[in-house]
Amino acid sequence: KAGVTQTPRYLIKTRGQQVTLSCSPISGHRSVSWYQQTPGQGLQFLFEYFSETQRNKGNFPGRFSGRQFSNSRSEMNVSTLELGDSALYLCASSQDRPPHIATNEKLFFGSGTQLSVL
Amino acid sequence: EDKVVQSPLSLVVHEGDTVTLNCSYEVTNFRSLLWYKQEKKAPTFLFMLTSSGIEKKSGRLSSILDKKELFSILNITATQTGDSAVYLCAVEDTRNTGKLIFGQGTTLQVKP
Numbered sequence: 001k002a003g004v005t006q007t008p009r010y011l012i013k014t015r016g017q018q019v020t021l022s023c024s025p026i027s028g029h030r031s032v033s034w035y036q037q038t039p040g041q042g043l044q045f046l047f048e049y050f051s052e053t054q055r056n057k058g059n060f061p062g063r064f065s066g067r068q069f070s071n072s073r074s075e076m077n078v079s080t081l082e083l084g085d086s087a088l089y090l091c092a093s094s095q096d097r098p099p100h101i102a103t104n105e106k107l108f109f110g111s112g113t114q115l116s117v118l
Numbered sequence: 119e120d121k122v123v124q125s126p127l128s129l130v131v132h133e134g135d136t137v138t139l140n141c142s143y144e145v146t147n148f149r150s151l152l153w154y155k156q157e158k159k160a161p162t163f164l165f166m167l168t169s170s171g172i173e174k175k176s177g178r179l180s181s182i183l184d185k186k187e188l189f190s191i192l193n194i195t196a197t198q199t200g201d202s203a204v205y206l207c208a209v210e211d212t213r214n215t216g217k218l219i220f221g222q223g224t225t226l227q228v229k230p
Contacts, residue, residue, distance in 0.1 A: 004160075033217065043161075043206065043220040056217050088159065106152065106166055107218065111159040 004110035012116045018079040021113045025093030032074040037088040081117045088112045120145045124221035139224045141207030142189040151190050154206040197228045
């Protein structure tokens with residue numbers, strides 16, 4: 001079973017540009033979450049999608065957006081890039097579960113996209 | 119504001135040593151606490167804890183949760199150089215599906 005696939009692996013952009021990152025979840029997984037990882041802040045939640053709908057959103061500016069397609073693949077977009085957007089962007093997938101039931105589900109992470117903004 | 123704090127932030131030990139990594143949390147609607155190991159890029163799942171006092175084990179790794187005192191520990195016995203990694207603690211709350219609140223991570227270096 002293939003894991004979570006993120007493309008591209010590395011990206012170099014300049015300030016003001018925009019970027020689109022892609023994530024293909026594990027087959028059968030319908031939930032996709034995005035995280036930003038920086039040395040200073042650690043991993044921070046960006047947003048989560050399920051069935052093409054954003055279910056949850058973190059505290060990031062509107063320059064950060066995402067979407068999910070009918071095949072559960074997801075993309076995130078960052079517009080008007082800033083130097084501080086340089087980070088490892090991780091995508092994670094999981095099967096859906098009722099929010100009120102604790103199960104042994106867990107998130108499966110991809111290897112990330114390393115974004116450098118110059 | 120919900121938060122997760124890990125300690126120490128970094129640790130250097132020699133092969134064969136035993137290490138204990140700490141994770142404390144303040145999360146209003148706790149559902150579960152998870153430990154991940156991050157060696158290069160992709161964090162890999164280690165444990166998920168939901169109940170107090172029940173130890174989870176996997177080989178030389180074990181973890182336990184104390185919901186009264188709001189902390190968890192991850193123990194690694196007989197450390198090996200392959201245990202060198204960043205260990206991440208994360209908490210999930212009941213209101214926000216798919217969202218994990220991560221600690222800063224503990225960077226463990228195991229020297230031969």
